[in-house]
Structure formats: structure tokens, C-alpha cells
Amino acid sequence: MAEKLTEHKVDATQLVHPSAVKLGGLLGYRFRMNELNRLLPLSEDSLLSGFRNRPGAQAWIGEHVGKWLHAAVLTWQNSGNSELKAKIERVLNELISTQEPDGYLGTYDFPTRWTMERERGWDVWVHKYVLIGLLSYVSGMKDGERRASGENELKQRALDAACKAADLILRTFGTNEGQLDLMERSTHVGMASSSILQPMVWLYKMTGEKRYLDFCRYIVWAWEHSPYGPKLLGSLLSHGDVHRTANGKAYEMMSCLVGALELYRVLRDENREEEGKSLLLAAQRAWGDIGANHLYITGGTSLGEHFQPDHHLPNDGAVSETCATVTLLQLTLELFRLTGDAKYMDVAERTVFNHLLAAQHPNGDRWCYFTPLEGQKNYRSDINCCASSGPRAIALLPTFVYTLDPDGGIRINLYTQSELNLSEQGIRVVQETAYPYEGRVTLKLQVSEPKEFALRLRVPDWCEVAKVAVNNEEPKQVSCGYLELRRRWVNGDTVRLELPMKLRIVIGTHTNEGKLALMYGPLVLAADERFLPTEVKSLDEITAAPEKEPSLKVTSVNSGDALWDDERIFEAEGILPTDPQQRITLRLTDFAHAGAKGTRFVIWLPRK
DSSP: OOOOOOOOOOOOOOEGGGGGGEEEEHHHHHHHHIIIIIISOOOOHHHHHHHHSSOOOOOTTHHHHHHHHHHHHHHHHHHHHOOOOOHHHHHHHHHHHHHOOTTSSOOOOOGGGTGGGGOEEEEHHHHHHHHHHHHHHHHHTTTTTTOHHHHHHHHHHHHHHHHHHHHHHHHHHHHSSOOBOOTTTSTTTTHHHTTTTTHHHHHHHHHHHHHHHHHHHHHHHHHHHHHTTTHHHHHHHOOGGGSSSOOHHHHHHHHHHHHHHHHHHHHHHOOOOOOHHHHHHHHHHHHHHHHHHHHHHHBBBBBBOOOOOOOOOOOOSSSSOOOHHHHHHHHHHHHHHHHHOHHHHHHHHIIIIIIIIBBOOSSSSOOOSSOEEEEEEEEOOOOHHHHHHHHHHHHHHHHHEEEEESOOEEEEOOOEEEEEOOOOOTEEEEEOOOSSSSSEEEEEEEEESEEEEEEEEEETTTOOEEEEEEEESSSSSEOOOEEEEEEEOOOOOOOEEEEEOOOOEOOOOOGGGGGGEEETTTTTEEEEEEGGTTOOOSGGGOOOOTTSSOEEEEEOOOTTTOSSSTTTTEEEEEETTTEEEEEEEEEEEEETTTTTSSOOEEEEEEOO
């Protein structure tokens, strides 16, 4: 194989290795539950049965093992759980053993391989996730680390299996005589199969083999020139409307754009940025359109798995497929890495603390396929696309709470009890906070010797004015965006950040005309039958007064009734819409916990 590529340019900021961060607080709890109650207990047979006995039970059954491996490897890198590591190795060995001599590593029988028969058309999609799973392990086992010979052998076998599978796809699809059109052999206007772009870029970066880059270029060409292609770039660069692009399928479209940004990065690093600029611009326009016209207050997107006309965001029904929530987060993180723009991390925060955690049951064992903003949550423990996607986003959390800038600066992107340990640089940052329930954040620095570098603290867009102080200095007011603190840091230095939190009333528009919602810091609050006042019989009997300056009291849920050790209740003054003079105490919960005990809940309340 060719030598690995050397990057000539760097992103605005880089994700940290999962092992560098230990999470506490709400995010740390959900991360642990994801590991202990989903990734570890999940049946290996359910992950591998479609490969052992082809054809699989359904057309995309093979995606689950790749998604599981991606989440499991990231989680094991963070936790070091030996039981999880052993399971990863068993699953990998078994998966690789099912590969056909020609490289095929899907779940279809030979007569329907690469066809659209019998509701097929997901064969390349399955290979995409198999490649993601294999390559996640390869990249997770970094070069230069001492390990057992068996681990080195498995890493090489995983890379070889990925190359064999990819080479089969290269032989099968293209523009040469006898090859198939990748866009035609795909569901959702070519977007499902062509989202294999992302792991193909990874494979090129790992091996340096030009044929993989050429295939990536073929995918982008076919988007626009195949009669079956989605015209992804042409649509987004001309009108920028995701609803009017291809068939508006949210998950697959954003998956393609994530791959497009990976390809842009490679082209940029090889001094071919002009060739890739359209990829970046298309992704930015799609993201901007989603944020302006297709984003729920909770940071989810899509209805019935598709982007809808502008501002059509019903609160019940097939709201925000979890696969779409996860892929929006991935797209947002890619754009954040490339640009360092705080607006991307503002959306990532909203998505994580609201729609992502709302889709995951607090126990970590079940996931919602759709997560409505009112009604009831349907948590499911079976194997489905969303229950496999959700754990991947939770596993990514340690990688972007902090990120590292090319000048040696450290960004603090999300606030949560946590530690960042950069042992090679002799830097450790301990974050103490009860965020997102309180706005006080203390950062304690431990350095092996005095060092000059920048701390860049994100002041969220929901915060009007924050205060920051270093050691005993006088606090100063700062506005939203990234605040840079550059100085020569010494061991024991402390930074204190105050993010004033108060109850905010959001007046509904479009689908929510005549309604209001309540927010506290980054959290979207919900009225839940679990916490209804005794004098109120149903959720539609309560609201808040929009003209009144709201006040709020945050208290802990009694331990016997709490969904986790630090669950909170938000108490505010409310009214009855039928009798505005009668005041009541609204007891609210955050959307992440609303309905987790099977009760009904609602975010958007009627206006008086």
C-alpha cells in the first residue's frame, strides 16, 4: 500500500481523542447508560445474523453491526471497558469471517445482490456502515501504541476486509462498460448508496490509494450527471432549499453532505480547494436552510423522515427521526471543525441537551424512532435504524465537549461536569458545574509548568450577557460567541464563568401560532402529567402568562421518583387559560426527561 497522506492544512479546530475526556453530570450519566445498558447487552446474533445466513431478515439489516462498532469503539476508547473491548473483537472476527471471496460483505443473497428487487436497493448502504464499523476499529487502534500481537493482526484484517469490500464496489459501479450506475441502484434518488462517500474518503486517507479518491469523485459527478442522481449540488447551490432537493429525505441527504465535507477536507489538504468549494458551500447552504426553516425548538429536524415545506413543524406524529437528529449533529460538527463558528456549536448544544437526550430513555436501554414534542414517547428496545444511530451520537460526546485549535488553544464548547487531560502537553482542565441546570461554571487548570495558550469559552446564543473572571480579577461582561482568554497559565489558575439563567418565554409562530413555549438556559421545558398540580386534570388546562416577567425555582426530584440522581423540577407561576385570574404553580421538566415514565407531555402551551 502507498504511504499515508500528510495533511498540509488543518481545520479551525479539531475533535479530541475520546480517551482525553471524562464526562460527569447529565452527559456523563447518559454516556454510561449507553455503554452499560445498550452497547454491552445488545445481542451479537442480532447484529450478525444477516451475514451468517444470507439474505438477512430485511433489506438494511446489515447496517446495525457497523453502527454498533462505531459507537462501541468510541465508547471503549473513552471508558477502557475490557468487556466491551472483548465484544468488539468477537463481533469483528465474526463479521470478517462472513466475507465472500470476491470481497462481498453485505446481507443479500446472490440473485438480488446490487439489485432493486423485492424492496432491495440498500446493499451499498449496508456496505457503507460495514466500512464505517471496520474503519472505526482501524483508526481506533492508533499506530505507535503498544498492544498485543492479536490486536495488531485484527487491525490489519479489518483494514484488508474494508479494502476488499470497497474494491468490489469499485469494480461493480462506475461509467465503464459493464458497470452499474450507483445512483440507479439506490433508494431515495441515489442518496442512500452514494452516502458511502464518507467511508470511501476515510479509506483513501488511511491507505493513500488513489482509486478510492477517484471513486469519491465519481460519486459527486454522478449526483449531477446520472439520470437517476439527486442533483444535490445543483439544487443546493441554486435555491438552497432542502425540501426541494431530491426527494427531501433528511437522513440520507445529510449523510451525503457529511461525506461531501470529508471529501472537501481532503481536496483542501491536497491544494485542490477550488475543486471542492462547491461541496462546502452546498453543505453550508443546506445547514443554513435547516436552521432557518426546518429546525424544531428542540434541535430536531424533519417530519415523516423528510424535510417539509418551510416552517411546517407539527408537534406530534413522526417528528424528527432519531437518525436525522444524529446526522444533523454530525453535519453540524463537521462544519464546526472546518470553520470554528460558534453558531454551529450553539445548534449542537440545543440538539444534544434536548432532542438527542429526549430520544434516549434515561436508562439508556431504549430509543425513540420518532420523538414528538407532545403526546407520548414510544421508546423501543428492538433493532431498528434509530436505536442503532442514537448510541453513535452519545458515543461522540467526549470528542467535542472540548476541541483543540491549531495555535494550541483549547475550546470549551459544552458545559458539563468533566475533565480534559492532555497528558502530552502537561495540561489538565477540570470543569465543575451543574450545567444545564445552573449557569455557574468553574474551570481549574493544572499545568506541569507555566504555559501560554488561549482558552476559548463559548458564551451560548441564548445568553444575553455573561460574566467571566480569572482567579481574583474583577469579573467582566462578555457577549455571546467565543471569548478568548490568552495568558501564561500557571498551575492552580481558575476561571469562573457566570451564564445567567432565567425562564424565557418563546412566542409560537407558523405551526405554533397562538402558543408559547418555555426555555431555561439551553433546555426546552415541558409540562408532564407526572408533575401536574393537584387542581389540574389535563395538560391543556395550563399555561403561562406571556406578558408577565417569569420567575423560576429549580429543585431536585425526590430520589424515590427520580429518573436519575440529579433530575430537576422547574417551578414557575402559571395560569388556567379558562380563568386567567387563577394562578397556579407550574411544575415542569426538561424535554430530555419528559414522558420517560409513560406519561403524556406537551412543550407548546396555549396562549391566554
